Amino acid sequence: MDALQSTEAPDRDVSDDGKSLLSDVIRVALADEIATGRLKPGTPLDEQQIGQRFGASRTPVREALRQLATTGMVEVRPRRGVVVATVTAERIMDMFETTAEMEAMCVRLATYRITPIERSRLQTMHEASAEMVRGGDLDAYDDFNRRFHEAIYQATHNQFMAEQAVGIRARLAAFRRTQLRHGDRLATSHAEHGAILGAMARGDGEEAARSMRAHMLNASCALTRYIQDLDLP
Amino acid sequence: MDALQSTEAPDRDVSDDGKSLLSDVIRVALADEIATGRLKPGTPLDEQQIGQRFGASRTPVREALRQLATTGMVEVRPRRGVVVATVTAERIMDMFETTAEMEAMCVRLATYRITPIERSRLQTMHEASAEMVRGGDLDAYDDFNRRFHEAIYQATHNQFMAEQAVGIRARLAAFRRTQLRHGDRLATSHAEHGAILGAMARGDGEEAARSMRAHMLNASCALTRYIQDLDLP
DNA sequence: CCTCCCTTTTTTGTATACTTATCTGTGATG
DNA sequence: CATCACAGATAAGTATACAAAAAAGGGAGG
Numbered sequence: 386m387d388a389l390q391s392t393e394a395p396d397r398d399v400s401d402d403g404k405s406l407l408s409d410v411i412r413v414a415l416a417d418e419i420a421t422g423r424l425k426p427g428t429p430l431d432e433q434q435i436g437q438r439f440g441a442s443r444t445p446v447r448e449a450l451r452q453l454a455t456t457g458m459v460e461v462r463p464r465r466g467v468v469v470a471t472v473t474a475e476r477i478m479d480m481f482e483t484t485a486e487m488e489a490m491c492v493r494l495a496t497y498r499i500t501p502i503e504r505s506r507l508q509t510m511h512e513a514s515a516e517m518v519r520g521g522d523l524d525a526y527d528d529f530n531r532r533f534h535e536a537i538y539q540a541t542h543n544q545f546m547a548e549q550a551v552g553i554r555a556r557l558a559a560f561r562r563t564q565l566r567h568g569d570r571l572a573t574s575h576a577e578h579g580a581i582l583g584a585m586a587r588g589d590g591e592e593a594a595r596s597m598r599a600h601m602l603n604a605s606c607a608l609t610r611y612i613q614d615l616d617l618p
Numbered sequence: 619m620d621a622l623q624s625t626e627a628p629d630r631d632v633s634d635d636g637k638s639l640l641s642d643v644i645r646v647a648l649a650d651e652i653a654t655g656r657l658k659p660g661t662p663l664d665e666q667q668i669g670q671r672f673g674a675s676r677t678p679v680r681e682a683l684r685q686l687a688t689t690g691m692v693e694v695r696p697r698r699g700v701v702v703a704t705v706t707a708e709r710i711m712d713m714f715e716t717t718a719e720m721e722a723m724c725v726r727l728a729t730y731r732i733t734p735i736e737r738s739r740l741q742t743m744h745e746a747s748a749e750m751v752r753g754g755d756l757d758a759y760d761d762f763n764r765r766f767h768e769a770i771y772q773a774t775h776n777q778f779m780a781e782q783a784v785g786i787r788a789r790l791a792a793f794r795r796t797q798l799r800h801g802d803r804l805a806t807s808h809a810e811h812g813a814i815l816g817a818m819a820r821g822d823g824e825e826a827a828r829s830m831r832a833h834m835l836n837a838s839c840a841l842t843r844y845i846q847d848l849d850l851p
Numbered sequence: 852c853c854t855c856c857c858t859t860t861t862t863t864g865t866a867t868a869c870t871t872a873t874c875t876g877t878g879a880t881g
Numbered sequence: 882c883a884t885c886a887c888a889g890a891t892a893a894g895t896a897t898a899c900a901a902a903a904a905a906g907g908g909a910g911g
Contacts, residue, residue, distance in 0.1 A: 406696050406894070408684075432863075442896045444677070447864090451641070451681050455688035463639050464863055464902055479778035486723050486779070494719070545712035546719070553782070640865070665893075675866045680893090697872055697893055 408445035411435065412452050419458050419469055420558045430459060430467045457556060472560075480557050481608060485601035487550050488534065489594040492581060495540035496590035503540045504585070510536065511578050518575045526571055533578060560608060573603060641678035644668065645685050652691050652702055653791045663692060663700045690789060705793075713790050714841060718834035720783050721767065722827040725814060728773035729823035736773045737818070743769065744811050751808045759804055766811060793841060806836060 415435070418424045430450060432443045439446070454461045460470045472480075499507075510533055517526040534554065538547035577600040584593035648668070651657045663683060665676045672679070683700045686692045693703045705713075732740075743766055750759040767787070771780035810833040817826035 408894080409696075443863090444895055444897090448681060448684050448894095451685050452688045455685045463642075465904090466863070476778060479776045482776055483779040483782060486727070487720075490719050490723055543712045543715055545709060546716040549716060549782075549786070676893090677865055677867090681864095698874090699893070 406445070407439070407441050408448040408452075411439050411441065411445055412449035414439070415449060415453060416456075416458060419453070420555065422559055424469050426469050426471045428469045430469065432467075456552070477557075477560050477608070480553070481560075481601070481605050484553050484557050485598055485605070487553060488537075488601055489597045491538050491541050491546060491550055492585070492597045493590040493594040494543065494546070495537050496585045496588060496593045498542045499540040499585065503536070507533070507536050507540070507585075508582060511575075511582055514575060514578070518571045521571065523571070526574075530574070570604075574600070577603065639678070640672070640674050641681040641685075644672050644674065644678055645682035647672070648682060648686060649689075649691060652686070653788065655792055657702050659702050659704045661702045663702065665700075689785070710790075710793050710841070713786070714793075714834070714838050717786050717790050718831055718838070720786060721770075721834055722830045724771050724774050724779060724783055725818070725830045726823040726827040727776065727779070728770050729818045729821060729826045731775045732773040732818065736769070740766070740769050740773070740818075741815060744808075744815055747808060747811070751804045754804065756804070759807075763807070803837075807833070810836065 415424070415430070424430075432446045432450070435450075436443050436446045450459060450467045451461065453459045454467070458470055459467050461467050510529065514526060514529045514533070517529060531554075535547075535551060538550045541547060577596065581593055581596045581600060584590075584596050648657070648663070657663075665679045665683070668683075669676050669679045683692060683694065687694045687700070691703055692700050694700050743762065747759060747762045747766070750762060764787075768780075768784060771783045774780060810829065814826055814829045814833060817823075817829050
């Protein structure tokens with residue numbers, strides 16, 4: 386039951402942020418802890434306990450939890466409490482496939498709509514990432530990877546679609562942390578990014594989409610292994 | 619300011635549902651009113667007023683509003699109240715394009731994965747809809763249309779993707795009510811459904827996706843007109 | 852020894868009270 | 882006459898209190 390009782394000092398100081406809403410602070414904090422895996426699926430989220438942790442009452446905690454429920458990060462069982470959403474292996478696969486297809490969809494549209502400036506920026510980012518690959522800097526590459534994909538979303542010039550893509554990517558984040566952590570996935574990923582950019586440069590949206598799908602599928606191989614380690618229902 | 623003060627009898631009786639949560643009841647009710655357009659964009663949603671309407675206190679109302687904010691149906695301006703989300707014409711276009719692309723994505727996957735039983739059911743639904751077209755029964759066709767598309771989502775055998783598709787479709791529902799209400803759009807829609815089913819029957823996922831995109835695009839012509847009538851920012 | 856039922860306890864759902872920030876209106880001042 | 886400032890009003894954010902349902906625990910009966 387004390388899964389939330391972190392050993393480090395309580396983060397009460399968040400309450401004196403001034404402007405921000407307590408419920409938002411709590412929501413963001415919990416979302417982060419779930420996404421990064423510090424709160425594991427099935428963990429019960431006691432309202433009072435969380436409230437104490439943040440030096441808040443139950444009210445803002447409840448609001449945060451309800452909002453998280455809407456995004457699917459937690460599961461609310463009426464009158465029976467809230468738990469971190471339990472995700473079956475099948476569902477992770479489904480989420481991953483959806484992400485891959487949405488990425489493909491985005492890159493296809495982006496191919497047709499990207500501006501020269503955006504294209505140049507993507508290319509620059511891509512070339513800069515080569516250094517991270519050489520240095521084997523996983524964290525830096527992880528961060529670059531996210532920005533690279535988000536730059537593609539933006540290049541669709543469809544704000545709504547970009548938001549959807551970011552949202553789904555965030556929800557999947559909990560399960561992809563280890564995806565690049567083995568073999569020469571880093572180098573492979575870099576090469577795949579290059580293939581995607583090449584197809585975009587040729588204006589071949591369909592090919593860019595295929596490259597993206599392949600890129601995501603390759604990344605999923607590691608994911609599959611990870612899921613099996615998780616021993617999910 | 620009395621946009622919420624409906625002239626009909628107050629729906630206080632929802633509170634004695636027994637099992638259901640008050641906040642859920644309020645959320646669903648408000649979502650419906652926003653989706654069907656009874657609550658227009660920009661309408662301020664006063665917590666006390668809504669509470670009175672449902673015979674509830676502010677607490678469950680707040681929870682409902684926060685959840686709606688997560689789905690983008692309302693906009694929360696911290697300490698300044700909640701309003702029905704104001705949607706620009708551009709954003710509706712973006713939402714519509716995203717929907718069209720997601721539908722195309724779904725139908726492509728569905729083509730490869732649909733079971734004989736599902737295929738048969740889709741075909742039966744499609745044939746039954748011919749009667750509605752002949753009779754010009756708009757409401758019945760509207761309902762059939764939703765079920766037809768949702769049956770395709772299900773045929774992807776990707777529960778997560780189906781949920782996403784349903785969610786986006788629901789968010790767009792507010793703006794598509796009038797889409798089929800003119801010309802012989804009904805007959806055209808029916809024919810386009812036939813084309814989609816034909817491509818699926820041949821196992822040509824890409825063609826099915828193209829047909830679906832065209833189908834959605836055609837539907838959007840009416841939408842464009844509707845948006846211009848709306849006089850949005 | 853196991854099972855069922857009743858009591859106790861805990862926790863959720865809702866209401867109400869309090870605090871604080873924003874809005875509004877009036878008046879003073881340039 | 883316009884603008885700014887201050888005070889009151891209003892409504893949002895949060896805390897606390899109460900009600901009710903579910904979980905937990907214990908005792909009686911089989």
